[in-house]
Amino acid sequence: MDTTLFQDFPSSMYAFKFDHGAVPVYSNHDFVNNNNGFIKDSPPQVVPSPDSPVESWTTTNSEAHPLDNIPFANEMLKYINEMLMEEDMEEKTCMLQDCLALQAAEKSFYEVLGHEYPLSTDPIPAYTDQNGGSPGDFDSSLIQTSLVDSLERTSLFPDLQRGIPPSIEPSGSSLLGSKGRKNYERGDVDDLEQGRSNKQSAVSLEDSEQTDMFDDILLCKGENEDDPTSAADILKAYRVLVLACPFKKMMHFYANKKIMKVAEKATTLHIVDFGICYGFQWPCLIQRLSARAGGPPKLRITGIEFPQPGFRPAERVEETGRRLKRYCEKFKVPFEYNVIAKKWETIQLEELKIKKDEVVIVNCMYRLKNLPDDTLSSTSARDIVLKLIRSINPEFFIHGISNGTYNAPFFVTRFREALFHFSAMFDIFEANVPRDDPQRMMFEREVIGRDIMNVVACEGIERVERPETYKQWQARTLRAGFKQIPLDQYLVKKVTNMVQSNYHRDFIIDVDGRWMLQGWKGRVIFALSCWKPVKN
Numbered sequence: 001m002d003t004t005l006f007q008d009f010p011s012s013m014y015a016f017k018f019d020h021g022a023v024p025v026y027s028n029h030d031f032v033n034n035n036n037g038f039i040k041d042s043p044p045q046v047v048p049s050p051d052s053p054v055e056s057w058t059t060t061n062s063e064a065h066p067l068d069n070i071p072f073a074n075e076m077l078k079y080i081n082e083m084l085m086e087e088d089m090e091e092k093t094c095m096l097q098d099c100l101a102l103q104a105a106e107k108s109f110y111e112v113l114g115h116e117y118p119l120s121t122d123p124i125p126a127y128t129d130q131n132g133g134s135p136g137d138f139d140s141s142l143i144q145t146s147l148v149d150s151l152e153r154t155s156l157f158p159d160l161q162r163g164i165p166p167s168i169e170p171s172g173s174s175l176l177g178s179k180g181r182k183n184y185e186r187g188d189v190d191d192l193e194q195g196r197s198n199k200q201s202a203v204s205l206e207d208s209e210q211t212d213m214f215d216d217i218l219l220c221k222g223e224n225e226d227d228p229t230s231a232a233d234i235l236k237a238y239r240v241l242v243l244a245c246p247f248k249k250m251m252h253f254y255a256n257k258k259i260m261k262v263a264e265k266a267t268t269l270h271i272v273d274f275g276i277c278y279g280f281q282w283p284c285l286i287q288r289l290s291a292r293a294g295g296p297p298k299l300r301i302t303g304i305e306f307p308q309p310g311f312r313p314a315e316r317v318e319e320t321g322r323r324l325k326r327y328c329e330k331f332k333v334p335f336e337y338n339v340i341a342k343k344w345e346t347i348q349l350e351e352l353k354i355k356k357d358e359v360v361i362v363n364c365m366y367r368l369k370n371l372p373d374d375t376l377s378s379t380s381a382r383d384i385v386l387k388l389i390r391s392i393n394p395e396f397f398i399h400g401i402s403n404g405t406y407n408a409p410f411f412v413t414r415f416r417e418a419l420f421h422f423s424a425m426f427d428i429f430e431a432n433v434p435r436d437d438p439q440r441m442m443f444e445r446e447v448i449g450r451d452i453m454n455v456v457a458c459e460g461i462e463r464v465e466r467p468e469t470y471k472q473w474q475a476r477t478l479r480a481g482f483k484q485i486p487l488d489q490y491l492v493k494k495v496t497n498m499v500q501s502n503y504h505r506d507f508i509i510d511v512d513g514r515w516m517l518q519g520w521k522g523r524v525i526f527a528l529s530c531w532k533p534v535k536n
Contacts, residue, residue: 076242076249079283080235083323229446235278237443244432246503247518247526248280250495251365254516254528255398256285257491259361262395263289268298268358272392274344274385275367276303279320283327290331298334302352306370307341314341344371345381349391362389365400366526369467375409376461386480390533396485397531399477403517403524404467406455418455422448424523431504470515470527482531484514492516 242249263269269289273281282301289296303320307313321337328335340351354360371381389397406417425448433440454465468476474484495516496509510517510524518526 075284075287076252076280077239079280079323079327080239080242083278084232084235229442233442234446237439237447240433240437240439241443245428246499246507248365250499250509250518251400251526251528252281252284253498254488254491254495255281255363255365255400256288258396258398258488258530259285260288260292261488262361263297263359264292266297266359268300268355270300270302270354270358270360272302272304272352272360272362272389272394274304274362274364275370276301276305276317276320279303279324281363281365282324286324286327286331286333290333296331296333298336299328300336300338300358302338302340304340304344304347306343314339317341343381344388345384347385347388349388352392354392360392360394362392362394362397364398366402368399368473369402369404370464371466372461373407373466373468382476383480386477386482390481393533395532397482397533398528399473399531400526400528401470401473402467403470403519403527405469407466407468415456418452420523421525422452424520424525428520431506470512470517470524470529473527474513474515474529477531481534483534485530485532487511487514487516487529 259269259271271282273279279301286299289299301321301324303317305314305317308316317339321339325335325337338353340347368382368385371385373382374380404417404421406414406421408414408417426444429440429444451465454463458464478484492509492511499507499509506521508517508519508522510519515527515529517524518528
């Protein structure tokens with residue numbers, strides 16, 4: 001093994017484990033001659049367990065958490081708390097992990113069936129749902145996904161499906177002669193008896209291997225026989241991230257402020273959200289829209305997600321719509337919700353139901369990295385989605401990205417870059433959350449650990465974590481026919497002040513061109529920019 005990969009990292013890095021235990025902390029990480037891993041003269045923000053109500057969370061000096069009085073942070077936490085009060089949340093698994101797992105598992109099924117995984121961009125049947133007057137009522141329709149269609153159309157034995165018997169190679173003791181019926185001799189009978197004692201399968205070796213693979217799949221219990229982590233546990237861990245780390249909150253804050261500025265005089269605001277998941281970004285926007293001078297506009301949200309496993313691929317995204325509907329009713333904001341659960345590169349413009357008299361905003365936060373990149377197909381799914389966004393002709397396209405260089409086709413390079421990136425994530429938790437906090441350990445194991453295993457251990461379509469740097473995204477988006485909108489310097493300054501006054505000093509806010517960058521100790525982790533289609 002090439003040990004040069006680990007020269008710049010502490011010995012505790014060798015102890016990483018993502019299956020049953022928590023990821024060890026950097027026991028001998030000495031950043032600035034300080035053995036506890038914190039910057040001198042900068043006491044760490046210690047986040048208590050989020051099992052307690054938001055109002056009672058305190059820091060080490062028994063004062064209220066500095067973000068408790070910031071509306072955008074508090075509304076997100078209240079929204080998560082309301083989700084945790086749902087009765088069936090303990091029985092569900094994480095929505096994002098489920099849809100990405102389905103996307104990766106499809107290829108394995110195709111390989112078992114002996115067929116090539118389709119990476120073409122031909123439209124496939126999918127589930128779409130629109131609710132006009134009453135956002136709480138969802139009309140169900142027949143659901144077909146590409147995987148189900150494939151299983152219905154495909155057989156392990158295509159010859160039998162067409163009515164052709166499997167071929168058997170002739171031998172010297174064949175019962176069928178070249179002409180008419182064969183007359184048996186004593187020697188033939190002996191040969192026949194010997195043949196019965198040495199039966200040969202009529203199925204080819206390849207079919208036998210496929211059958212064995214199916215047996216392994218059906219009988220496999222897995223290494224870890226414990227119940228899968230519930231969505232409730234993931235949400236509790238996510239609350240720790242919300243309090244300890246400013247990245248996503250600041251991106252939501254900037255994006256929502258930009259949307260509010262555009263929607264000042266709009267009668268209908270239509271947000272097309274690629275990767276809506278649980279909809280954490282929108283409770284704060286809904287509250288701000290309700291306080292708009294002259295009354296709130298009608299809010300239309302088109303929630304786009306990858307299909308979920310099972311016979312109702314849009315069920316979890318529908319639940320997001322029902323939660324947002326309740327929030328809109330609370331603040332008296334007219335609401336309409338549209339669901340699209342299918343592969344993003346197969347979405348057609350007509351499915352988005354764009355209207356002429358509405359202000360359209362396209363939003364995508366850190367999710368385009370989960371689309372297949374250029375190495376998997378000659379037709380880039382990312383370019384197809386950008387082309388779709390351009391055809392929408394929105395007021396602007398808000399694009400938040402996870403900045404990463406660990407998508408190299410070569411394993412050693414990818415492994416090294418993943419080590420640098422994820423060590424920064426672990427360092428953030430070490431500096432801001434007690435190391436024995438159960439929600440921290442849950443997030444490290446179930447979220448960060450899964451991402452690491454996907455980056456390091458998976459190839460092809462099964463590797464769904466494929467980030468690009470913000471400069472790579474800039475070149476790709478410019479090629480797709482967009483122009484970059486200048487940053488709002490007032491908002492950037494406000495974001496910078498909030499991070500500097502409420503978070504650890506090693507969190508950084510920077511600007512490069514027209515990108516707002518966020519990172520930790522000099523490493524850029526997230527970036528955000530706004531785009532507008534170029535008119536022909």
